Amino acid sequence: MDEMDKIRKRQLAFALKFGIPYVGGVILMYLVVYLGKDWIVNQKIFSLPLHYFLVAVLIYPLTWIVFGYYVKKANQMDDELKQEQGGK
Amino acid sequence: METGYQVPTTALVLIGLMLLFTAITSWLFRSQKTSADYYLAGRKVNSFINASAISSDYLSAASFLGVAGIAFLKGFDGIIFAFGFFVGYIALLLFLASPLRKFGKYTVPDFVSERFHSKLARVISVIGVLFISFFYMAPQMLGAGKVMGLLLNMEYKTAIVVIALVITGYVSIGGMKGTTINQLVQFWILFGAMFLLAFIPFVIKGYTYTDVINFLHSLQAQEPVTGKTFVGANYTAPGYWLTNLKDTFSLLLALMFGTAGLPHILVRFYTAPDGKAARKTVIYVLLLIGTFYILSPYVGHVVRYVFMQADSLGLPKHLTVWLAKNGKNLAVPVAGSYFGGQILLGIVVAGAFAAILSTVAGLIIACAGAIGHDLVVNILNPNLPEQSRVKIARISSIVVGLLGIPLGFAAENLQIAVLVGLAFAIAASTFFPVLVMGIWWPKMTKSGAIAGLLTGICGSFIMILGKSYLPQMLQFKNPGGFVMIFTFLAIILFSKLEYAQKGEDALPADTQKIMAILHGPEHN
Numbered sequence: 001m002d003e004m005d006k007i008r009k010r011q012l013a014f015a016l017k018f019g020i021p022y023v024g025g026v027i028l029m030y031l032v033v034y035l036g037k038d039w040i041v042n043q044k045i046f047s048l049p050l051h052y053f054l055v056a057v058l059i060y061p062l063t064w065i066v067f068g069y070y071v072k073k074a075n076q077m078d079d080e081l082k083q084e085q086g087g088k
Numbered sequence: 089m090e091t092g093y094q095v096p097t098t099a100l101v102l103i104g105l106m107l108l109f110t111a112i113t114s115w116l117f118r119s120q121k122t123s124a125d126y127y128l129a130g131r132k133v134n135s136f137i138n139a140s141a142i143s144s145d146y147l148s149a150a151s152f153l154g155v156a157g158i159a160f161l162k163g164f165d166g167i168i169f170a171f172g173f174f175v176g177y178i179a180l181l182l183f184l185a186s187p188l189r190k191f192g193k194y195t196v197p198d199f200v201s202e203r204f205h206s207k208l209a210r211v212i213s214v215i216g217v218l219f220i221s222f223f224y225m226a227p228q229m230l231g232a233g234k235v236m237g238l239l240l241n242m243e244y245k246t247a248i249v250v251i252a253l254v255i256t257g258y259v260s261i262g263g264m265k266g267t268t269i270n271q272l273v274q275f276w277i278l279f280g281a282m283f284l285l286a287f288i289p290f291v292i293k294g295y296t297y298t299d300v301i302n303f304l305h306s307l308q309a310q311e312p313v314t315g316k317t318f319v320g321a322n323y324t325a326p327g328y329w330l331t332n333l334k335d336t337f338s339l340l341l342a343l344m345f346g347t348a349g350l351p352h353i354l355v356r357f358y359t360a361p362d363g364k365a366a367r368k369t370v371i372y373v374l375l376l377i378g379t380f381y382i383l384s385p386y387v388g389h390v391v392r393y394v395f396m397q398a399d400s401l402g403l404p405k406h407l408t409v410w411l412a413k414n415g416k417n418l419a420v421p422v423a424g425s426y427f428g429g430q431i432l433l434g435i436v437v438a439g440a441f442a443a444i445l446s447t448v449a450g451l452i453i454a455c456a457g458a459i460g461h462d463l464v465v466n467i468l469n470p471n472l473p474e475q476s477r478v479k480i481a482r483i484s485s486i487v488v489g490l491l492g493i494p495l496g497f498a499a500e501n502l503q504i505a506v507l508v509g510l511a512f513a514i515a516a517s518t519f520f521p522v523l524v525m526g527i528w529w530p531k532m533t534k535s536g537a538i539a540g541l542l543t544g545i546c547g548s549f550i551m552i553l554g555k556s557y558l559p560q561m562l563q564f565k566n567p568g569g570f571v572m573i574f575t576f577l578a579i580i581l582f583s584k585l586e587y588a589q590k591g592e593d594a595l596p597a598d599t600q601k602i603m604a605i606l607h608g609p610e611h612n
Contacts, residue, residue, distance in 0.1 A: 004600065005530075008607040012528055015182040023344075026175060030340065034333055037326045041305075047298040049305070051326055056167050056385055057297075060174065060378040064371075067181060071371050074186070075364045082609035 018070045095241045098434025113269045114262035123477040126263035133359040139372030141268045144275035145450035149231035152443040159388025160419040163323035165330045170381035176347020181370040186363035187527045187606040195457040203526045204534040212541040217351045217458040221451045223511035229496030239437045248496035256489025259452045260482045274442035281439030286383040288427040289390045300393045312398045313412035341569025346512030349519035352454035391419040460484030516568030518544025521575040533594045536583030543578040547571035
């Protein structure tokens, strides 16, 4: 059962490795947008105001890429675990 | 009915076809041999179909009409809803989707009860599910009565009775299988409607996001009809509506973690064939709803752009009045009528109808599970034969569905914002922490679970209903994220206290076995 604890901790560490930077990034983005609003409303990227670009557009494809990768890796981990356990 | 409005024939045709399809699929899937068939579609729903059904469950009338509506009304700040609803799935993906499916039971109270071997925890969880679902159902019924009544030229009460009867009929007959197929179709109708609403102005009219925002940003003018001064620089800037950081973050956290605690969404992960499929489902959901949430705030801004130039762009008078009086709910139908005439308006009305049907159907299934499976079967009569359990499931669906009628009547006089706030606050502060800790912390005890559930439910009620009695610093736009912190603390504190008193006996005897099911390999 110690081995199961190790597996659980490995899965949790893997989820947190993605979750903490992502949630931290989201909060940081909102802090920048709301605390630095006087600055950010005048910044443009592809002619779109930066705050719109970040919150209304960029976050979506970025999330798809990051968590598409996460799912691929997490499912790989599950497969490896199944093989390891099956071999015992 | 406002002058100049005619019920679009396309809407009647599409709604007619949708209802015909619903009747056929419900009849085809009427045979349910086990309660797993009824509640969980036999746990064989493929990831893409499941993702469409979850998206349809999630994109309620509030999302379909409201996200564009709030962007129309509040500009940049309104986008926080789209963003928060979307980001909520990340917590679900990282911590809940796969383990919950691996656990393999029926409902959220099932998990809580079987993880901690506590009937009391099951009962409190059922109460939580019912609170969330009814508080969430009330605005759906209000939307059904007000918006569908207006768009289909029906009385408020008639619209509610018609919609409640339709949904109750197909959910009780078709169970989760029929509901899933219907939600799949309903999702693509509402998604198609939103896609057209964005495609026509963007591609055909050439209203790019950049042009629309830059135009609005530089505009200072009087709004049509109301004559209110519109200051575009404020409208397109952060802080127009969310005036302080505390409100912004409290709302964002409640939306983020509330989504991960909604029972009608969580229950759908039990329908996936395995944990890997559950994860894949979330990615498809993120793609589908993400696209939807990119499009709908754009549509809201385009409607504002047209509204502010109503005379020069030829916005009909009755549509201008609709926007001025009820832009939050009617921005989407107005966009349909303005950009695509009666045909697109018809598609939009059908989309709104689909959004209401699919969400209420999901809520009915979740509530029926809580009443039929958790209360009647597991608490009152655990030895009930399988065929009788299916019967109980059907009866529970009928009872919950019909409760939608008085709920809809009452909703007219209730404060909807309070109810939705409560639903998200309870979901964020009750189920999310209890499930996360139950799945990932083997040392969580029964007392910790019960303390967590009670802290979440009671804390949400106190913070929302007693808001005016609290000091300013404790008044939040939505207190879900704030109460959630206390729920985590209560779980840890009460678990540690129980552990200190009883030692290893405080932990359920099968904790390690359950951890192995939640985190170990699946054997299909």
